[in-house]
Amino acid sequence: MSTRTVVLKDIRNIFIGIVLSCLLLNSVPGTAQQLNPWPKPIQENKPWARWWWMGNAVDTVNLSAAMQKYHEAGFGGLEIAPIYGAKGFEDRYLRFLSPAWVNTLRFVLHKGDRLDMGVDLTTGTGWPFGGPQVSTEDAATKLVYRIYRLGKGQRLTEAIRPADQRDKKAVLSEVVAFDGEGNAKILTEKVDTQGMLDWDAPQGDWTLYAVFVGKTGQQVKRAAPGGEGYTLDHFSTAAVDHYLNRFDTAFAEQEIGVRAFYNDSYEVYGADWTPGFFSEFEQRRGYDLRLHLPELFADTGDVRVARVKADYRETVGDLLRENFTERWTAWAHGRHAKTKNQAHGSPSNLLDLYATVDIPEMETFGSSDFPIPGFKPGIKPKSGDKPDPVLMKFPSSAAHLKGKPLVSSETFTWLGEHFRSSLSQFKPEVEQCFLAGINHVFYHGITYSPQDVPWPGWLFYASVNMVPTNSWWPHVRGLNTYITRVQSILQSGVMDNEVLLYWPAYDIWDDPKGGMKSLTYHNVEDWLHPATFYRIARALMDEGYGVDFVSDRLLADLQADRGHLQSPGGNRYRVLLVPAARRMPLETLAKIKEFAEKGIQVVFEQLPEDVPGFGNYEQRNRLFKQLIDSLSSATNIHVTPDVVSGLGKMKFMGEPLVHEGLRFVRLKSGGKTIYYVVNHGKEDLDKWIAFNTQSRHVLLMDPQQGDFGWCNAKIQGNQSQVHLQIRTGESLFVQFGDQSSLDGLPRWNYREALDSIIELSNAWKLSFREGGPQLPVDTQLKQPIYWTALPGEAYSSFSGIGVYETSFTLDAIDRAGRYDLVLDDLAESARIWVNDEDAGWIGSVPYQLDISKYLKQGKNTLRIEVANLMANRIRFMEKNHIKWNDYHEINVVNIDYKTFDASGWDIQPSGLQGNVVIRKYRLR
Template identity: 30%
Template sequence: MSRNPQSEPSNMPRFPYFLPRANNHLTTKIATTITLTVTLSTPLFSQVSIDNLKQNFQNPPADAKPMMRWWWFGTAVEKPEILRELKQMQADGIGGVELAFVYPQVVDDPSKGLINHPFLSPEMLDNVRYAQSEARKLGLRVDVTLGSGWPYGGPATTLEEAATRLRTVEIPFPANATILPQPDLAEGESIISISLVNGEPKHWDAATTQTIIPSEISSINASTTPRTALFFIASHTRQQVKRAAVGSEGYVLDPFSHQAVATHLKTVGEPLVKAFGPTPPYAVFSDSLEAYGADWTPNLPEEFHKRRGYDLLPHLPELVAGGTPAAEKIRHDWGQTLTELVDENYLTQINNWAIEHHTKFRSQTYGEPAVTLSSQHLVTLPEGEGPRWREFSTLRWASSANHLFGNKITSAETFTWLHSPVFRATPLDMKAEADLHFLIGVNQIIGHGWPYSPPQAGEPGWSLYAAAVFNDNNPWHPVMPDVTRYIQRISYLLRQGEPANQVAILLPTDDAWAHFSPGKVTVTGEMTHLITPALMSAILSAGYNVDFIDADTINRQGIHYPILVIPPTDRIPAETLQRILRYSSINRGKVLCLGHTPLHVTDGALASFVWSGPHQLIPPTIVPNESALIEALHTASAPDFSLHTKSSVARDQIGFIRRRLPNADIYFVANASNHPIQATATFATVYPSGEQWDPDTGVSLSISSTDVDLNLAPYESRIFVFAKTGSQSGRPTSTPRTDSTNTSHPGIIDLSKNWELHFLDTNKTETQPTLTDWTANPDTKFYSGEAVYTRDFTLTAVPTKPVSLEIEGGTPTTPQPLAQPDRPVGVRNPLVTGTGPGMRAWYDPPIREAAIVYINGQRAGSLWHPPYRLDVTHLLKPGQNHIEIRVYNTAINAWAALPPHDYKPLIEKFGDRFQMQDLDKVKPVPSGILGQIHLVTEISQ
């Protein structure tokens, strides 16, 4: 990306001094005395009424609703079903859809009305037009993916414009030989450069490189030493678009090529956006960059020379071999050039195109190729993915960018691998993952997802090969409005004010570039090694929240965090080093270097002299390792959130995020573990008092900002609002929920026995003297759907104290490895995700999987996550009372009774475009009420 100060966005804080990043032929001296005046901008807030904030929390605006990725398979869709599903989403509290066109589910069957309309065919585009029109009538937002499957590409992408890679052919060149043999070239390949090196294939010395001019390959000077001929070839990855719809098959485009991207926008983007007519989509979408192995483009040598000031081709042997400082320098410059090309030709071009078409560009700007954190300032709506809370994640990568660049909304592709196989995910799983997203800074959930599924497909219907299913084919769907309302409330609150994270971690982007190698050009991939889970956990467990920052962002707008943490870093740009010195010496910012200070500025000069000597500079604090980081952080600045507990697990599993308003502080706090946690918390707010808000009910409780009892059930969350002037609503309107493990029960009525149970979809009725798992009965082992538990109970009088219906008995389960076939497995937080990149709640609840409670014919509420408790005081009456609990399990039990689906006809027709995940796990799971049911009075707090 450009490093010219004239290109800085006008809304970014500007500094009066700008030092260009040093390149290989420019040595920049670092000033030993700094006398510049730096003015940090102070964000301006509008005064917020806390009562209005609470009112909006209880009834949040529609734009905070979660969205859904809406998969159109084939595309075999029909207008009546399109409209029905849109209406269902609206009823479920879903705020909009992202149209996503993927692989076919069936072979064409006109007799059943199942026809795969080819991608961009008139029929398909007419359905797009209809869907967006009807969605808007329903008040739903509509985004669209600019393509089918992922990444961008398809039939309009010729081999010439397809993703390109550097291929190296090594051919032995014996002693005394004078004529070079020629390598075989595939279609579309060309020789970039030829070199001779001493040694044998795979064991040659790049320092002995002799570049060969193509016209001289038939007359090489003889040598008594065996050599290897290196042919560097511009080749192609030949990667095909993944999960493509019918008619969208083809090569993945070259993301470094302006022309390849322009071709895609013209042939795919234009027809899709034109189908929206006079009302363009809210946003056009680009999924995560997964152009695997793309590390070259035809004009790279020319661009490299223009940007770096020297010729790349003679250094290709060093680039391929690696292992020396000189090779790392070449790889660094190569990686930096690739980043600039994808920034300019992919991100900037698409973003400008979106603006010209009166829409926004929503981009998952990570993966391959080599985008950086700063690349995200080139798109309107940066988006993240992956609930990796206590390690490097592309989700925090995106939320950090939005915090840095002043974007109010951070969206996330959410629930991507939630509790495989596809119909196994539950509302509790949804909450466990959504809360991690909130802790990282997300405030717009985009569920992954909603499969279009026509009635002809039967039950459980169509689904993506490896994703949760949130349409109404899942039996627990009746509680979806309660789940979405929870998400909507938290999303709304986390949009208020501004982010208040205290710590910034400087991403060692220059080291990441230096670690590149042919076929491996991903900055985010390198960051998973450079930003360790131990580093992330130390900061979070110390009571701070954190953003990432990179050198280019510091160079553009300075550092606006109390603490800057620099992980072990070898390379840092000269200008960035200057700005860090200003930050620490003039602005008194705290700089903590883990292990050591950065060793070199990027022109190769030593940086260590800057951190010492008679310069009247404030030196950074050197922290020897992650275990010493907590103390260093506490010395630098008081933590934002202090947890007082003897349990180290509690400190590691309770997370928070804070939003700062001009007259209030908002804290979202969540237990990310499968165990109840008892602790006392202190919030570092200037306001001595505030309120605790229940995110399910909106009920409030007055609290102090210090020594707050924080008794959280597994996966429970709370909201804390501290204000300059408290809410006028005063005392709580009813008793807030507390963890059932921390209550005293002087008044308990046991309702655990003698229930009538009616299975709605079978008309089967039975009596359960003791609550029993549905799968224990052969008649209901494979039942998926709704079952109604009913019984009567008698009260001599309604208690004067609050009464709650409580279902107890949930137990933690042991995390197991979770697989994700499309992406590599890495280290994960075991209490949340197991050891794979998938996600689920490791907890067996007392209700499998959700319930809605009615007392005396009135709805008391839903139960779908711990603590399983509802305030029912206002529904009780003296004498006989009637209770009805409608329980919903998942679709997987019924699916387990079906014969295996035969995909052979589909594969014969369209090829093997998807592989259903975890089919060996399709088996009945426990269902029904499995805990103890009590009416409880006098809940202590």
């Protein structure tokens, strides 16, 4: 047969195949789109990662190779964060925003387009914002003051200067004298250029307050080359504009193409002032703060002091929101980019800051304890920081209220000790993010490292080392696939929370002690945990209520609509809960009453006591009392000391599934109600579960393996009952819709009973690949044991992939049954191959995997590729004084920020141990 004849025959066969495919698809209308209900992944469905550029020592060859690896591992995007560099590589450094650096950024953006990977960029280097373009005038500013005392007829004989020599460059702003009755005289104009005051004290004793504009002196932390300099004054529009102008100059008029500009958690230490603050204060609060300096600088329990300080703190928050966050966001929009911001740490209302940007972002710091049997907790810092589900709901609440589709998280900051954090810790920790309404995960993080740098490559001092040199990197795609499936659903709809919980931020500001209030992750036990708000938020979540938080500003944007609170973002809430609040603005209370009169159910734990602040207090207090008195006769307002039980008395019940040890979030999408359900409890669950919705048509979707199928619900009253089988450590989507949404989909297979246990009794082969410091020799085993239990340092020091292989025979295959591979103990994750087909990933409890479709009658082969931690290899290097940790500014430190030393670590168990069996179930 000629070549031409073969080609024509192939073309004919291809044409016939296409025609038959089209006829087949057309014969079942709609089936093509519905055969797989998982959305086709887009960039933002996949996990992203912060991408540390150490010293900006980047080049196109290594960048291209690295991005290809990230893409193959299932990453959807990267967030470039330039920082300090490795020693000995200074000749490779690129100065931040230099033409060479900008060209390299453009290369990364083009490469990202080819790989379908997005790119974000922090607007600076290290943190917080700052750099060489920040002059002393534009630098972070602090309030400095000094007190002088004079009697009748006395005058100052010394120049007015700050008491602390470290503040000697602070500029005098105001001098105000107060007599014993609190009467004030502004003396600023009587001070000459040498700081001498031309004033004799009149009758009585006088206290002089000299106020200076000082500078914190803070430099950019962990700055990259070209990013060194003072930290920015975030409260000054001029300073912010000057700062951003450097980026305009570097990028010129060309389109950059980053998806979003990013700002890390607010860590501007000691900055509590800005030039012109007195004027800004008077415009916003209605009185002259200079006349109340004794209250501002006091530290007593006086109510008046607390009120003045509350006004000061509110003004600081306003300036941060307006002059930095809003201005920076407008600048980014002018460059066709979004903003992504972490508000925690700020001296401002966190909800309002999150609402200002395009992508609100939280951070998870430390590790959680889960009661999941077999869960291996991480090593915790002595500080005790750990992820807090209530704190994580601040960004998601703002996003839901404002209709922002993405809520991100800097995930796994200090999840555990370096080299000892496992993928099995990642999964429940990231699920806790999802349960808080976060739907766009950023790992913390990936450190760029050139290919010629020896193992372990360059590493960031506070990261979980999500790097290709990590021994479990070959298994990252398994976790990424799970996260992608979850996020593809969570991003597809609108969160369906019914309860809106008011956050009494003014109770935090109304405090006579201290100065500015920074709401940091590391002091939640001061500003969050003691609050009634926190107790109620936890109780609502524990009782199965979907809850978002609302600030005074965000509450003002809501509308009453047919018994629901309608947010600008499209979310609708059935009830507004108000915790016990000492202070509430008059406008907020009036708005709440208006809502109640329009049919909104409002539940107070107790009525607020008074308005916050000092300005025009008498009039505001009088109107507030009148409004409080009128609430007694207002409809739809309920006052109860137990607001959660009060909801029950109103016949408004939470989701009952939480009483079965499950956690959930609920969303609406295209007429469907979708629950993401997670079992972080102690026991497997196999029973009928009630949901607060009414539909008989249910789609179950397993994000672990991607399985899906329909089942029927039972309607009981106003609830749907669904049979769920969900092991501890597993999650499930439960989607309620109509019959048409299930057309063409298979029925969900329930495990009915354990039919048999297939023991794998043949010998095992253990071999090694992809690791070091050397590959141990292959060995034969009667049954799987940890390779670290074998004699010899080659086994105990190895970090990488160990491959356990065996074979077994099945006399018959029951295609109507289910076969689950079950591992006794795994250290730390595994990729499973059955008959040379990739059957999936086991990376967290439960160590089980459905392998039914890969089995065959007769002889079968099983290959379990196990990845351990980096710990044993690092231990070997430390014991043998092999240098790997040599950076400018800071080396890799341990979890308590002490000198890192792994030489005394115990050998970390590695590999597979115990019985490996196949459990066969009958299905129905």
